[in-house]
Amino acid sequence: MFKDTKAFSGFSVNDVQKAKEFYGKTLGLDVSEAHGLLQLHIAGGTNILIYPKDNHIPATFTILxxxxxxxxxxxxxxxxxxxxxxxxxxxxxxxxxxxxxxxxGP
Structure with missing residues (x-):
């Protein structure tokens, strides 16, 4: 059913602007912002959605x-x-x- 579907990933943050600074400036990734959401544009044409969440709790595992x-x-x-x-x-x-x-590693 989904084997030919392009997937994307996303995760929440408590501060979208801080995330934009980190991913865009510190890591040097292409980042776009629209409607309060960020998209990371990474190699291979994949986009990753970053969205704000008031009760965000940082992950205890690797995200990317x-x-x-x-x-x-x-x-x-x-x-x-x-x-x-x-x-x-x-x-x-x-x-x-x-x-x-x-x-x-992999």
Whole structure:
């Protein structure tokens, strides 16, 4: 029924303007705004909807993943922009001093 349907994802935030600044300026993504909603325009022609929600609770899990060619450089640039990286030491999930998981991925 849905195998030929193009899907999109969305998530809520408590501050649309702060999200616009982060995704547009910090991450350098193309962002558009209309009717109080944001759309992130990412590679491959996919759009992600960001919408305001008064009782928004931040997710306790990863919302978006961005594969990069050079993780060291990406982490350094994001840290320079004030992005904080979490550290993990839970079973097979262990990050280094920069917050980078070196165990591979999809």
């Amino acid at each position: 993943n961005f594969p990069v060619n050079n993780i060291e450089q990406a982490v350094d640039e994001l840290a320079w922009h004030g992005v904080h990286f979490e550290s993990y030491n839970e079973g097979d999930l262990v990050t280094d001093e920069k917050g980078i998981f070196r165990g591979g």
